[in-house]
Amino acid sequence: MYTPPAFKVQHPALALAFAAARGFGLVVSCDGGRPLASPVPFLLEERPGKSPRVTFHVARANPLAQVAEKRGTWMLAVSGADAYVSAGWYVSPDQVPTWLYETVHLSGPVAVVPAEHSRAHLDALTARFEAGLEQAWSSERVTPARLVQLMHAIVVIEMLVEEIEGKFKLNQNKTDADHVAVVASLSRQHDPAARTVAARMVALRPHLMYQNPASRPVATLADSGEV
Numbered sequence: 530m531y532t533p534p535a536f537k538v539q540h541p542a543l544a545l546a547f548a549a550a551r552g553f554g555l556v557v558s559c560d561g562g563r564p565l566a567s568p569v570p571f572l573l574e575e576r577p578g579k580s581p582r583v584t585f586h587v588a589r590a591n592p593l594a595q596v597a598e599k600r601g602t603w604m605l606a607v608s609g610a611d612a613y614v615s616a617g618w619y620v621s622p623d624q625v626p627t628w629l630y631e632t633v634h635l636s637g638p639v640a641v642v643p644a645e646h647s648r649a650h651l652d653a654l655t656a657r658f659e660a661g662l663e664q665a666w667s668s669e670r671v672t673p674a675r676l677v678q679l680m681h682a683i684v685v686i687e688m689l690v691e692e693i694e695g696k697f698k699l700n701q702n703k704t705d706a707d708h709v710a711v712v713a714s715l716s717r718q719h720d721p722a723a724r725t726v727a728a729r730m731v732a733l734r735p736h737l738m739y740q741n742p743a744s745r746p747v748a749t750l751a752d753s754g755e756v
Contacts, residue, residue, distance in 0.1 A: 530632070530634050530694050530696060532694065532695075532696045533702070535701045535702040536696050536697060536698045536699075536701060536702075537695070537696065538633070538694075538695025538696065538697055541693045541695075543695065544633045544693050544694070544695030545573065545575060545581060545633075545690075545693065547607070547609065547631065547633050547695065548573055548605075548607040548633045548635060549573040549575075551607050551608075551609060552570055552571060552572070552573075552657060552658065553568065553569070553570050553571070553607070554568070554569065554571060554605045554606055554607035554608070555567070555568050555569075555605070555606045555607075555608075556568075556569050556571075556585060556587075556593070556603060556604070556605050556606075556688075557603060557604045557605075557606065558593055558596050558597075558601065558603045558604075558639075559601075560592070560596045560599075565592055565593055565596060567587055567591060567593055569585040569586070569587065570585065570654060570658065571583050571584060571585035571605065571654075572584050572585070572650075572653055572654055572657060573635075573690075580637065580689045580690050580691060581635075581689075581690040581693075582687055582688070582689055582690065583605055583635060583687065583688045583690060584642065584650055584653075584654075584685060584686070584687045584688075585605075585654075585685075585686055585688075586647070586650060586651075586654075586683040586684060586685045586686065587683065587684055587686065588682060588683060588684075589681070589682055589683060589684050591684075593686075594641075594684040594686075597639050597640070597641050597684065597686045598641055600638060600639060600640055601638065601639065602636060602637060602638055602639075602691075603636065603637070603638075603639045603688055604634055604635065604636045605634070605635045605636075605688065606632060606633075606634050607632065607633045607634075607635070608630065608631070608632045609630070609631035609632070609725075610630070610631065610721075610722040610723075610725035610726050610729070611628060611629065611630035611631075611722060611726065612628070612629050612630075612715055612718070612720065612722055612723040612725075612726040612727075613626065613627075613628055613723075614626060614627050614628065614629055614700070614711055614714075614715070615714070618710055618711050618713075618714040619703070619707045619710055619711065620704075620706040620707050620710050621703075621704060621706070621707050624707075627698075627700075628698075629698050629699055629700060629726050629730075630696075630698055630726075631696070631697045631698070631699070631729070632695075632696050633693070633694065633695045633696075634692075634693075634694040634695075635688070635690045635692070635693055635694075636690070636691060636692040636694075637688050637689045637690045637691035637692065638688070638689055638691070639686050639687065639688045639689075640686070640687055641684060641685070641686055642685035642686065642687050644680070644681075644685075646685065647680045647683060647685050648668065648676070648680060650685045651668055651679075651680070651683075652667065652668055655667060655668065697729075699726070699729055699730050699733055700730060701733065705734065705737055708730060708733075708734055708737065709737050709738070709739060709740075711727075711730065712727045712730050712731055712739055712740075713739070713740045715727035715730070716740070
């Protein structure tokens with residue numbers, strides 16, 4: 530991933546926290562020169578003294594299930610909110626339009642998890658996303674025979690994370706005046722993603738004076754601004 534220094538996430542822990550909080554990304558592989566990809570929910574586990582581990586599953590009929598048997602190095606691309614920025618929003622002259630976004634790429638070798646551990650993966654993944662719901666679902670609600678069918682229909686894959694790349698492109702290379710102006714324009718957009726990007730920009734430079742600070746959306750990640 531091409532990442533100018535201004536947008537590079539300097540601390541791997543911050544990139545991992547971003548990916549773990551999202552829990553959803555695009556897993557990418559290559560088979561004989563042919564790219565393969567699937568969007569997947571995942572679990573990211575940080576292990577002291579060891580490489581972080583990502584686990585996810587695909588349908589058994591998914592070509593990635595067969596490619597995983599060959600092992601190899603895959604990539605998981607995790608994206609957050611993104612938004613278009615018009616050149617007309619800047620205070621400074623001679624600007625061009627751009628797109629602001631946050632993304633983390635995790636890469637490493639993959640392996641198929643033994644079938645007997647599929648239930649544990651499903652339960653852990655479900656617990657991650659059901660947490661906080663009023664009536665959390667669990668696999669215990671499924672009859673044993675049906676659960677066996679469901680487990681047979683998926684292939685669980687794990688990836689050891691050997692490379693971590695993070696890019697938070699939030700106009701860090703612009704002046705304070707341009708920063709404030711873009712935040713104001715993004716905050717007025719109807720797209721929730723644009724307002725989320727505005728909040729992330731505010732978190733990077735909280736000392737600046739923004740319009741209607743009481744109505745600003747709340748930034749959720751990297752509030753320290755260490756990018």
